Amino acid sequence: MFWWGTELIRVLPQRMGMVIGEGAVFIFLLGVGAYFIHASIKKEDKLHERQQNFLLSVTHELKSPLAAIKLSLQTIVKRDLERQMQTSLLNNSLKDIERLDDLVENMLLATKIESRTYSFPKEEFDFSELVTKITDRLQIHSCGNEQLINTNIQEGLNLVGDKFALSSVVTNLVENAVKYSGPCAEVAVELCQIGGKAVLTVSDKGLGIPDEEKMLIFDKFYRIGDENVRKSKGTGLGLFIVKEVLQNHDADISVKDNVPQGAIFEVTFN
Template sequence: MKKSLLIFYFLLLYALLEMFWWGTVVIQLQPQRMAMVMGEGSVFLFLLCIGAYFIHASIKKEDKLHEQQQNFLLSVTHELKSPLAAIKLSLQTIVKRDLDKQLQTSLLNNSLKDIERLDDLVENMLLATKIESRTYSFPKEEFDFSELVTKITDRLQVHSCGNQQLINTKIDNNIKVVGDKFALSSVVTNLVENAVKYSGPCAEIAVSLCQNDGKPFLTVSDKGPGIPDGEKMLIFDKFYRVGDENVRKSKGTGLGLFIVKEVLQNHDADISVKDNTPQGAIFEVTFN
């Protein structure tokens, strides 16, 4: 991409030099045409600068997209390898060692969680592809949104700090939604997984679902590093991730919040991001 920019700048410089040279030659041969040359030259220079600006912006945008796609491939590779390695290790342990039933069950349960994580990753990539290509139809039906949110938070519950439940839920019963159950489950999963991912070890996450003016209102709060004001809208762009890619420690593909935005737009729902106190972020989803 740097080579393309160098070629572009060279051609731009060449065009400018040619314009000034021909203008000088014409004025020397026909001094009476100086006003015409200056006028036409100014228009040409203006149009050249406008074109150069847009071409430069397009090249930089393409460069950034290429970098994001490379980071995405690296992230996907890491996201796939981690659970696969864990599943392989668990199964090898069961096969090679004479374990009691309780330990076998524990290893198998851990493997099932890793398989669910892989399934979520694959579903995210497939859904993002279908949404972007406009081939996904969003089939809608009425279903119990409270039951869906409860099921997802129970599955994603973290028990790494003893018996403490890290995802605290406050979910009102029998909240109905007319929408695509599969796509909305991806919305809830991505929001909760992001909260878990960016929060520190043993940090509490809050998930709330209630009726606000007769409309379903979902909030997911974390105690992570938070999101700078300048990036609160950018986080919903495809492949975009907060912070410097070279020093980032958190995993992810940059597809989750892109899917969240697209799905909610197709359900006439709004999402907003606020700062949590004393630190972290709050995602609020309002159905209209």
């Protein structure tokens, strides 16, 4: 191109301005095109990396409870245990099965939402009762008799929506709060009515969420921090499901900083 321009200017010096102008436009368009191609490739690389990390996370999330269930059942079969110990091992196995069930439900729901094959069947139901059942199931007593999930749930709050999908919203928010909090840290779940609207708040005392990542956390497969050093479990699907389900229910979600540390997720049903 430069050779052609040089030769044209040599033969027709009066057209030098036109050649320089057209060449500058061409170089500019070439640079813009190269920039967008580079950005697209970089975006694809990040998505591919997240998908790879997702597969690794799912494998780990599946293997851990399966190994625990297998060990518990083998212990019951091979040893003559007291009734109380057998009951304890079986209860632990049931919790691991529930964990597997939540993981599978998340994956199925995320797939259906993304492919637009999920219809979100809506009905009127007691949302207060749903939140109470979920928090009771996720309650952890790993610190003696201390209650880690503190609830303040106003009774009798009804919603018209997809009960199954909204149960996934509550489960993911509470599980995330427990997951990203420190050992024995308190998690607060509050449901109340403000201005005629149901408001669900889930607060934790973990490390919090940087401002630049507060909106990114709702992207599919996105997880906070470096994948190579992250210790917390997860697939990066939970908050993606939360966002998609709430959008379908005309509900808003906001992420705020907790004081002195942690994060607050607030859902408002319009």
